[in-house]
Amino acid sequence: MKNRTMASAATFWAALLGTTSVLAQNPAPVLPTAAQTDPVALAWMVGSPPPPNKTVQFHDGSFYKFPQFRWSFSNYRQLAPTTNVGRGTGGASALPRGERTDLDAVTFTPLGKTEPMTWAQAFDANYTDGVVVLHKGKVVYERYAGALQPEKQHMSMSVTKSFFGLIGAILVAEGRLDENAKVAQYLPELKDSGFGDATIRNLLDMRTGIQYSEAYGDPKSEFWTHMFAGRVLPRPAGYHGPDNFYAFMPTVQKLGEHGGNFAYKTINTDVLGWVISRVTGKSVGQNLSERIWQKLGAEQDAYFAVDSLGTEFAGGGLNASLRDMARFGEMMRNQGRFNGQQIIPAQVVQDIAKGGDKSAFPQAAYPSLPGWSYRNMWWVSNNEHGAYSARGIHGQAIYIDPKAEMVVARFASFPMPNNPFNDPTSLPAYMALAKHLMK
C-alpha cells in the first residue's frame, strides 16, 4: 500500500465485500431476504433519470454494495468496458426442453442443519438470480428472478477461472503448451517475478509459492492492488499503482516454494491468461469464442470485463447467459461433445473430472468441501457421483454430475462473497436433485 488513501479505500471495499464485518460476527447477522432485496422491486436504475437514492454506478462504488449488486451482476456492461466473446452469426443450438414440476419439492438437509429445505426454498435462500438444470441434455428446470432474464448475461465471477484453466489444459493437450515448462520460458517479462520458475502445471493447479494474499478483509492484501490495476473497482484518489493487469503481474514476488499445497490466488489465472495469449497470439476471449462459444451454438455472446488495455479480467470477468452456461456444462458432461461435434478433447475433460492431488488440498480452509481437490482451475468433489464444478463468489456455479447425467448452471447474488455461506444450501441440494432425477 502506497498511502493511507489507498489503504482506506481497500478497507472500504473489504467492508463492502462483507468479509470483515460479517465473518467476524458469530452468529452471522440476520440479512434481508431475497424477496426484500429483489432488484426489480427495489427499482434500481428505474426512471428518467433514476432518483438519486436508486442509482447504481461504477465510480461511486455503489455497483458493488449489497443489495445494489443484485442489479449490477446482471448489468455489468452498463458499468464498465467489456470485450465480446462472439457467438458468430448463426442461430443457437437446440436445447431440448422437458420441464418437470416435481423438482421444486425435492428435499435436502442443509449442511450443519437438521431442518430440511426444499429445492424451491433453496432458490431464495441462495439469493438465486437464475438456475437451469439439464438432465440427459434436456432442460428439466429453468427459473429466473430479479434482474436476470434468459437473454441477459450475468457475472460469473471466478467461474471465469475454470474457463481459463480449461483453455490452458486444451493447449497442453494439443502440445502447444508444455505443462512442465517454466513460466519464464513463455513470458520472459516474468523471469524476475515470483512466477518465473513456476511451471505451467503449478499455475493450472494454483500451486505456486507467491506473495499474494486473497484475504478480502485485509486492506494490505495484494488482491486490492490487483483489482485497482485492472480497474475492476474504482481507484482510490491518489492511486499511483500499476495501470493495468500486465503492469501488476511482474510485481508479484515469490514466497515459499512452487508445487506445494493448493493455494487459491487469483493472480495465477491472470498469468495463465498471459501465457495463453502469448502462445496463441489471441486473447483468452478470442480463444473462447473460436474454440468453444461459436461451436456450442451459444444463444448469446458472452463478454469479459477488461482493463484499460482490453485485457480480460481473468479472476472473474466472464459474463454469460445462463442457458449458454448450461450448454457449456453439457459439453463438459459429454466429454467435450455438443451440438453434433467434438468441441474440446475428451482427455481434457477426463483429466479435470478425475481431480487433483487430494493431499495438496488444504482441507481446513474449505470445511464445506470435504474430500474435494482442484485441477485445471476446476473444483472436483471426488464424491460418489464424480461431480465437479466451476465456482464463483456470491454463489455462481456450473455443477456437473456425471453419474446423474445432470448439469446445474446457477447465477446468484448472495450477500457475502465467500461460498461457504451458500454451500450449505447449495451442494446438498444439487446432490438431492441428482438422486431424485436418477430415480
Next chain:
Amino acid sequence: MKNRTMASAATFWAALLGTTSVLAQNPAPVLPTAAQTDPVALAWMVGSPPPPNKTVQFHDGSFYKFPQFRWSFSNYRQLAPTTNVGRGTGGASALPRGERTDLDAVTFTPLGKTEPMTWAQAFDANYTDGVVVLHKGKVVYERYAGALQPEKQHMSMSVTKSFFGLIGAILVAEGRLDENAKVAQYLPELKDSGFGDATIRNLLDMRTGIQYSEAYGDPKSEFWTHMFAGRVLPRPAGYHGPDNFYAFMPTVQKLGEHGGNFAYKTINTDVLGWVISRVTGKSVGQNLSERIWQKLGAEQDAYFAVDSLGTEFAGGGLNASLRDMARFGEMMRNQGRFNGQQIIPAQVVQDIAKGGDKSAFPQAAYPSLPGWSYRNMWWVSNNEHGAYSARGIHGQAIYIDPKAEMVVARFASFPMPNNPFNDPTSLPAYMALAKHLMK
C-alpha cells in the same frame, strides 16, 4: 467554460476532430490513404501487452485520434460502458444473397471534380470500413476492410439520431406523443430551460431556438460540455460540470425562437430521448430492441454508449452490425415491413420520405446537399429517386433509394468528421449504383 483547463481540453479535442486545422486549410492537406492507415496492418492493440506505441485507450484520448479511430470505431465496447439492444433469443432473419461482380466497375464523377471514379475506388477514398448494398432485398454487394467484420458492431455516430427520430415519430403516430405539445408538458424538469416551450415537432425536426453551438472547432461550444457530461470523451482535469446527460439538459438556454430554420444541434436528440423514456417508461434502447431489433431478426445485438447513469448517448451512441443496418434500411424501404411482419407504421416511413420544409433548410450550410430537407432526424434528398438517409460523422450512412429499390449501409472512418468531406465521393456513387441496378 469553467476554467482554462477545460477550455484547453476542448481545444485539444477540437484539434483531434480536425475541424480547426483541416477546415482552415485550403487546399486540404494530403492525408494518409486508407491502405496506409489500415488498422490491422498498423497492428493497433495487438500483442500481450500491445507495445506502448500501439495502444488505443479511452482515458488518454487516443481512441479518438486518427488513424487510431479506424480501430476504435469497430471496438467501442472495449473502451467504455454500454447498454445492449438485444436481438432476443431467436435466430437471424434471412438476408437473401445475390452478389454481383459488376458493381465495382460502376463509374461516377465526384462532386466538384471532372475525373471519374469507380465504386471500388470510392471504397478506399471514403476510408470505408464496410458496406452492404441490398437491391430488391438481396445482398448484391458486401465488403469489409480494416477492423470491421460481419459479426462486429461499428459506431454509427449521428445515424443514432435517425433511430431516435423514428421512435419519436412512431409514438406520435400511435398517439402516445402529441407533436404539438410543449416539451415541458412531458418534462417539467425542462420548463425553465430553452426547451420548455419548444414543441415535440420542433425537436423532431431540429427547429428549436436554443443556445447550443455544434461548432467542433470552438472550445467554447456547448457541444463540449455536453460530451464531457456524458463521458463521451475523457473529462479534463478539474472538470466540475454536469455529471451526466440529464444534468446537462436543463442548463441549455433559449436563443431566438422555436420553429425557425433547421439548425443541427445534437442536444435536440437527447431531449427527444428523454421524452421517449418518460412517455414509454423505457429507454430508447429498450424501445429499439422491443419494437424493431427483435422483430427484424437482427443477426447481432446492437449497443449504445452510455453515461454513468446508463443514459444512452443520443447524439451518436448506437453501434450495430452492418448487416443489421441493412436489414433496418430494407424495412424502411418496404414501408416498415420486414421479416414477414409490419414492424413500424407505414405512415411514419412515408412522413420521413416525403421530407421536411425545404425552405427551412439552410442551404448555404450544406453545399453538398442541394435541395435536401430534414424530417424526424432523417436527411431527405428530395431528388428524382426520393432518396433519404441517416448520416453520421466520419462517413456513417444508411441510404435508401426507393425508386431503385436499393439500400446502402456503410460504416467508415474518414479522417475528418464533417460529411462534406466524403459526400463528394459518396452521394454520386450511390446514385450511379442505383441507376446501374435499375438497368
